[in-house]
Amino acid sequence: MNKTIQINLAEIIFYIDEDAFEKLKAYLASLKDSLGNPVGKEEIIADIEARMAELFQAELKRRGKKSISSDAVDGITDTLGQPEDYVDEEAVQVENTRHRVRTILELRKLYRDPDRKVIAGVASGLAAYLGVHPLWMRISFIALSFLTLGSALAIYGLLWISFPYAKTSSEKLEMRGEPVNFNTIKKTFTSTGDRAETQANQTPTFFERLATGIGRFLLFTFKAIGYFILFLLLWVAAMAIGTLVLLAFGVFGVTNPHILSWDLSFLLHHIPFAIASLIVLLLIGGLILSIAGVAIGKKTADFLIRLSLLSLFILVIFAVVRLWHIWYWIP
Amino acid sequence: MKIENTQAQMRKGILEFRILSLLRDTHAYASDIIAQLKAAKLIVVEGTLYPLLTRLKNAGLLHYHWEESTAGQPRKYYALTPSGEAFLLKLQETWDALSQAVNQIAQRIKNQHDEQDNPNQPS
Numbered sequence: 001m002n003k004t005i006q007i008n009l010a011e012i013i014f015y016i017d018e019d020a021f022e023k024l025k026a027y028l029a030s031l032k033d034s035l036g037n038p039v040g041k042e043e044i045i046a047d048i049e050a051r052m053a054e055l056f057q058a059e060l061k062r063r064g065k066k067s068i069s070s071d072a073v074d075g076i077t078d079t080l081g082q083p084e085d086y087v088d089e090e091a092v093q094v095e096n097t098r099h100r101v102r103t104i105l106e107l108r109k110l111y112r113d114p115d116r117k118v119i120a121g122v123a124s125g126l127a128a129y130l131g132v133h134p135l136w137m138r139i140s141f142i143a144l145s146f147l148t149l150g151s152a153l154a155i156y157g158l159l160w161i162s163f164p165y166a167k168t169s170s171e172k173l174e175m176r177g178e179p180v181n182f183n184t185i186k187k188t189f190t191s192t193g194d195r196a197e198t199q200a201n202q203t204p205t206f207f208e209r210l211a212t213g214i215g216r217f218l219l220f221t222f223k224a225i226g227y228f229i230l231f232l233l234l235w236v237a238a239m240a241i242g243t244l245v246l247l248a249f250g251v252f253g254v255t256n257p258h259i260l261s262w263d264l265s266f267l268l269h270h271i272p273f274a275i276a277s278l279i280v281l282l283l284i285g286g287l288i289l290s291i292a293g294v295a296i297g298k299k300t301a302d303f304l305i306r307l308s309l310l311s312l313f314i315l316v317i318f319a320v321v322r323l324w325h326i327w328y329w330i331p
Numbered sequence: 332m333k334i335e336n337t338q339a340q341m342r343k344g345i346l347e348f349r350i351l352s353l354l355r356d357t358h359a360y361a362s363d364i365i366a367q368l369k370a371a372k373l374i375v376v377e378g379t380l381y382p383l384l385t386r387l388k389n390a391g392l393l394h395y396h397w398e399e400s401t402a403g404q405p406r407k408y409y410a411l412t413p414s415g416e417a418f419l420l421k422l423q424e425t426w427d428a429l430s431q432a433v434n435q436i437a438q439r440i441k442n443q444h445d446e447q448d449n450p451n452q453p454s
Binding site for chain 1 (some may be wrong): 361362375376377378379381382383384385386389390404406430
């Protein structure tokens with residue numbers, strides 16, 4: 001006896017044996033995986049499913065059967081080919097230039113990182129999202145907390161509440177933007193195991209640790225300065241856009257001495273406004289160039305896109321906090 | 332070095348050319364195209380064709396229309412667009428030049444081979 005399942009393939013209803021169904025499901029899943037993300041992926045899959053339906057219909061008629069057996073699925077696989085036969089190298093290139101932003105958005109998700117956390121994993125999660133070392137994010141957060149008179153702390157808290165920990169292996173892969181499949185999940189397991197082992201085996205002396213520590217610190221300082229300046233500029237740009245948005249909504253039309261005296265960072269919005277606009281223009285220009293596939297490296301483009309997304313997100317939070325303050329201070 | 336890999340590369344190179352030339356005079360359903368390509372040993376399995384057809388369609392070289400079939404569901408029938416014809420013409424030129432050059436070399440190798448086999452006969 002065999003359990004039968006009803007499926008819909010290209011608008012045609014089939015009965016399929018349970019084991020055959022599992023086989024077919026696995027085949028379609030690995031096929032989707034090996035196709036990658038070319039333009040018109042849905043269409044390709046729809047075409048293949050339509051062809052499968054046709055082949056199944058012919059097969060059932062030939063054998064005079066009512067339900068699809070495991071052998072029939074094997075027959076289909078022989079005719080249509082293994083998942084790797086579907087790979088079209090040219091199509092992948094099309095995807096790179098035209099669908100870059102979409103792929104980037106789909107690939108990586110913002111999570112808090114429990115493995116590299118210091119407080120709540122917000123900075124390490126953001127770092128994974130942007131593809132930088134967590135330390136830069138931590139320094140940025142600390143520096144910004146001073147510069148914005150605490151607003152950055154509020155943002156930290158909001159990010160803490162808003163985003164979950166990456167708990168499962170697949171969530172951790174999503175956080176880092178690696179494709180989630182059997183091989184990569186296996187890899188995460190093995191690599192965490194390896195790390196534990198190396199840590200246990202090596203016990204460097206105090207002087208060894210000191211030497212590498214000093215070396216790393218020097219390298220780190222130079223890099224940190226660069227990243228800090230970059231982040232600061234982008235932050236200011238975000239604030240400038242925020243100011244513009246608020247101006248557009250007429251929020252600052254209400255001149256209230258309370259606001260000015262309460263928050264010094266309010267001044268910070270207007271002084272670097274001209275510089276900020278320029279940076280925003282450069283950023284947008286760079287983004288357009290990278291999407292068009294003209295210039296800068298893929299990694300840089302990725303980074304810029306992520307960064308601008310993130311600043312947009314922070315900007316929204318910032319605007320909400322600001323509006324709340326303004327309403328709060330107007331009696 | 333595996334000879335199968337080189338053979339596969341050679342066939343792959345002319346696959347698009349062959350598909351476009353198949354669709355020049357007639358519009359065809361994917362299965363028809365597959366049957367012809369299989370006969371020419373250009374593809375082994377059907378799956379290779381679907382991503383390729385969609386890419387050529389998205390590039391504006393092919394278009395399709397739906398036709399009812401006796402089997403049940405409607406089928407996609409592909410045909411060349413004007414820019415597909417222009418594309419094919421250019422490929423045809425390249426192919427002619429290439430095949431001429433390759434044939435000359437192949438002929439020379441064959442002649443040398445024949446001379447070695449029959450050294451007494453005048454060539």
